[in-house]
Amino acid sequence: xxxxxxxxxxxxxxxxxxxxxxxxxxxxxxxxxxxxxxxxxxxxxxxxxxxxxxxxxxxxxxxxxxxxxxxxxxxxxxxxxxxxxxxxxxxxxxxxxxxxxxxxxxxxxxxxxxxxxxxxxxxxxxxxxxxxxxxxxxxxxxxxxxxxxxxxxxxxxxxxxxxxxxxxxxxxxxxxxxxxxxxxxxxxxxxxxxxxxxxxxxxxxxxxxxxxxxxxxxxxxxxxxxxxxxxxxxxxxxxxxxxxxxxxxxxxxxxxxxxxxxxxxxxxxxxxxxxxxxxxxxxxxxxxxxxxxxxxxxxxxxxxxxxxxxxxxxxxxxxxxxxxxxxxxxxxxxxxxxxxxxxxxxxxxxxxxxxxxxxxxxxxxxxxxxxxxxxxxxxxxxxxxxxxxxxxxxxxxxxxxxxxxxxxxxxxxxxxxxxxxxxxxxxxxxxxxxxxxxxxxxxxxxxxxxxxxxxxxxxxx
Numbered sequence: 001x002x003x004x005x006x007x008x009x010x011x012x013x014x015x016x017x018x019x020x021x022x023x024x025x026x027x028x029x030x031x032x033x034x035x036x037x038x039x040x041x042x043x044x045x046x047x048x049x050x051x052x053x054x055x056x057x058x059x060x061x062x063x064x065x066x067x068x069x070x071x072x073x074x075x076x077x078x079x080x081x082x083x084x085x086x087x088x089x090x091x092x093x094x095x096x097x098x099x100x101x102x103x104x105x106x107x108x109x110x111x112x113x114x115x116x117x118x119x120x121x122x123x124x125x126x127x128x129x130x131x132x133x134x135x136x137x138x139x140x141x142x143x144x145x146x147x148x149x150x151x152x153x154x155x156x157x158x159x160x161x162x163x164x165x166x167x168x169x170x171x172x173x174x175x176x177x178x179x180x181x182x183x184x185x186x187x188x189x190x191x192x193x194x195x196x197x198x199x200x201x202x203x204x205x206x207x208x209x210x211x212x213x214x215x216x217x218x219x220x221x222x223x224x225x226x227x228x229x230x231x232x233x234x235x236x237x238x239x240x241x242x243x244x245x246x247x248x249x250x251x252x253x254x255x256x257x258x259x260x261x262x263x264x265x266x267x268x269x270x271x272x273x274x275x276x277x278x279x280x281x282x283x284x285x286x287x288x289x290x291x292x293x294x295x296x297x298x299x300x301x302x303x304x305x306x307x308x309x310x311x312x313x314x315x316x317x318x319x320x321x322x323x324x325x326x327x328x329x330x331x332x333x334x335x336x337x338x339x340x341x342x343x344x345x346x347x348x349x350x351x352x353x354x355x356x357x358x359x360x361x362x363x364x365x366x367x368x369x370x371x372x373x374x375x376x377x378x379x380x381x382x383x384x385x386x387x388x389x390x391x392x393x394x395x396x397x398x399x400x401x402x403x404x405x406x407x408x409x410x411x412x413x414x415x416x417x418x419x420x421x422x423x424x425x426x427x428x429x430x431x432x433x434x435x436x437x438x439x440x441x442x443x444x445x446x447x448x449x450x451x452x453x454x455x456x457x458x459x460x461x
Contacts, residue, residue, distance in 0.1 A: 021093070021431070021435070022431050022435060022436055024093075025061060025062070025090070025093075025427070025430065025431055026427070028061050028086065028089055028090065029054070029057050029058050029061045029062075029427070030054075030057075031057075032053075032056075032057030032060060032061060032082065032083075032086045033050065033053045033054040033056075033057040033058075034053075035057075035082050036048055036053040036056055036057055036075075036079060036082060036083070037049070037050050037053035040078060041075055041076065041078055041079030041082055042074060042075060042076065042079060043073065043074060043075060043076045043079070044074075048074075051416060051419055051420070052068050052069075052419075054423060055068055055419050055422070055423055056068065056083070057086060058423045058426050058427060059179075059405070059426060060083045060086035060087050060090060060177065060179065061086045061087075061089065061090035061430070062090060062324070062403050062426040062427055062429065062430035063087060063090050063091050063175045063176050063177040063178075063290075063322055063323070063324070063403055063430065064177070064178065064292065064324070064399075064400060064403040064404065064405045064426045064429075064430075065172075065177050065178020065179050065291075065292030065293075065403075065404070065405020065406075066178075066292075066396075066399065066400060066405050066407060066411045066422065066426070067179070067405075067411060068411060068412055068414070068419075069412065070183035070187040070188050071083065071179055071180060071181055071183060072180075072181040072182065072183030072184050072187075073183045073184075073187050077164075080164075080168065080181060083179060084167075084168055084171055084172075084179075087171060087172055087175050087177040087179060088171055088175060090175065090177075090430070091139075091171075091174070091175025091176065091177065091211065091322040092135070092136075092139060092175075092322070134215075134218065134219050134222055135215045135218065135219070138218055138222070139174065139211075142174050142207060142210055142211070143167075143170045143171050143174050143207070144170075146169075146170035146173065146174065146203055146204075146206070146207045147163075147166045147167045147169075147170035147171075148166070149199065149203045150165070150166035150169055150170055150199075150200065150203055150204075151163060151166040152199065153194075153197065153199050153200055154166050164181070165181055165182070168180070168181050169181075169204065170203075170207060172293075173203075173204045173207035173208050173211070173291065173293065174207040174208070174210065174211040174322065175211055175322045176208055176211050176212055176289075176290045176291045176292070176317060176321070176322045176323040176324075176403070177291075177292065177322075177405070178190075178287070178291050178292015178293050178404070178405030178406070179292075179405075180293065190293050190294045190295070191204065191293050191294065191295050192294065192295055192296065192297065194295065195272075195276070195279075195280050195283075195295035195296060196272070196276050196279070196280075198279060201279055201280075201283045201295060202279075204283075204291075204293060205282065205283055205286040205287075208286050208287065208289065208291040208293075209249065209253070209286060209289075211317075211321060211322040211323070212249070212289055212290060212291075212316075212317035212318060212321050212322065212323040213245060213246070213249065213317075213318055213321060214245060214317070214318040214319050214320045214321035215320045215321065216241060216242070216319070216320050217241070217242045217245050217246065217318065220238055220239050220241075220242040221238065221242065224236045224237070224238050224239075224242075225238075240351065240353055241329070243351065244328070244329055244332055244350070244351070245318045245319075245328055245329060248318075248328040248329070248331065248332055249289075249318065249328060252285075252289065252312060252315065252328065253282070253285050253286060253289075254285075255285075256284070256285030256286075256288060256289075256308075256312050257278070257281045257282045257284075257285040258281075259285075259305075259308050260281040260284045260285055260305065260308070260309075261277060261278065261281040263301075263302055263304055263305040263308065264281070264296070264301060264302065264305055265277065267300070267301065267302055267305075268280075268296040268297060268300050268301055269281065269296070280295055280296055283295050284296065284309075285312070287404075287406065288309045288312040288313050288404060288406065289312065289313075289315075289316060289317055289323065289325075289404075290313070290316045290317045290323035290324050290325055290402055290403050290404045290405075291323075291404065291405070292399075292404050292405020292406055293405075294406060298406050298407065298408050298409075299407075299408040299409045301408075303391045306391050306392070306395045306408065307391065307394075309395070309406070310394055310395055310398045313325065313398045313399055313402040313404045313406070314326060314370065314374070314398050314401070314402055315327070315328060315330075315331045315402075316328070316402045316403070316404075316429075323402075323403060324401070324402050324403030324404070324429040324430050325370075325401070325402040325403070325404075325429065326363075326366050326367060326370050327366075330363045330366050330367065332350060333348065333350075333355055333359055333360055333363040334363050334364070334367060336348040336349065336350045336355060337355075337360045337363070337364075348360055365433070366432070366433055369428075369433035370401060370429075370433060373397075373401050373424075373425055373428055373429070373433065374394070374397045374398050374401050374425070375397075376421070377396075377397035377400060377401065377421045377422060377424075377425045378390070378393040378394045378396070378397035378398075379393075380417060380418055380421040381393040381396055381397060381410065381414065381418045381421070381422075384414075384415040384417050384418045385410075385413055385414070385415060385418060387413070388410055388413070392408040392410050393410070395407070395408050395410070396408070396410040396411065396422070397422075397425060400422045400425035400426045400429065401425045401426070401428065401429040402429055403426060403429045403430050
């Protein structure tokens with residue numbers, strides 16, 4: 001037994017960080033599935049089918065929000081606490097979580113640990129300790145402030161139970177999870193009862209956007225704009241990555257709001273005045289960015305609206321954030337690359353910066369794998385459930401891959417095979433298609449031979 005432990009440590013040391021991260025998510029999912037399958041977590045006191053428990057655990061850890069049954073109606077308080085912990089761990093990433101608490105306990109963080117944390121947060125090894133501290137402090141601060149703001153609405157209405165609703169909603173919103181415990185008002189209602197309540201919708205929207213910006217951007221904003229002012233220094237310009245993320249996020253939010261308002265003005269928004277329509281349209285634009293909450297009935301939306309939402313869900317949030325999708329930066333790289341080709345340029349240039357070809361190749365790989373995952377998942381849903389039309393199946397599949405959690409009432413009707421397909425889509429969308437591929441293809445000690453190969457010419461287009 002004593003010889004097995006050193007052997008295990010040796011294997012872990014030789015394992016690529018990206019593989020450990022991918023496996024860590026899987027282990028948390030399996031642990032959550034075991035807990036949620038126990039009778040002690042269900043309101044009825046009966047065991048939950050293993051596949052259903054696995055589906056719920058995957059949805060929570062991958063911060064998606066797709067549910068087979070209403071969270072409040074099916075799970076008791078203990079079950080809801082388990083789901084909330086899975087959401088928090090999944091949102092931050094297990095490595096970020098454990099590394100952060102190891103640092104708080106003043107335990108030594110070796111170079112291997114720093115490499116792992118840097119991979120998980122997309123930061124640099126040199127600054128990873130500071131980045132982890134900022135991530136944890138900022139996350140818990142945002143969730144606390146959001147919970148207190150929501151308490152102003154929920155506590156007067158629901159008493160002490162409103163405190164739990166506020167905390168659960170705040171954590172779920174910041175982590176872009178989309179789970180809610182509002183089912184006691186009407187099962188599956190989400191936030192539809194608060195569509196005209198700016199305190200609730202804007203608070204939740206702010207948490208969603210903040211959580212979706214990414215840990216690197218949060219660190220950059222803190223260092224460049226906040227810390228410099230506290231030190232009475234001149235604020236510096238944000239990094240190139242942060243500028244791209246913030247500009248793209250703003251553009252997508254504005255575009256999503258406008259398109260939803262136009263398409264649903266005389267449909268799901270018909271009973272509202274202009275101010276209420278703008279508020280509802282903005283919230284829907286925010287939530288399609290991988291959050292999963294809804295203030296209007298998604299199933300009642302027009303097919304054109306759903307297709308537009310599919311586009312935004314597929315893009316998702318930003319790198320190293322609590323959200324999924326192909327990411328905003330990937331979208332920018334792809335658009336820039338296509339524009340450059342159309343102009344006859346050899347380089348992809350954005351904001352007077354040239355993007356390296358490896359970034360373009362990686363973005364193309366992410367797009368290709370993402371499209372394949374969505375198409376295959378949608379095909380399985382349609383094949384196994386003839387009552388689901390193509391648009392709703394595509395909507396469900398994209399929602400799973402983008403870890404969004406919105407559904408046109410398709411999730412509760414999924415067959416066993418379809419559930420397994422959606423589980424895989426959620427997992428791939430959360431850990432990232434390229435990261436998942438690298439986790440199983442990287443080998444220790446493998447390097448390029450340095451051989452220069454002859455160029456091969458092929459006609460395309």
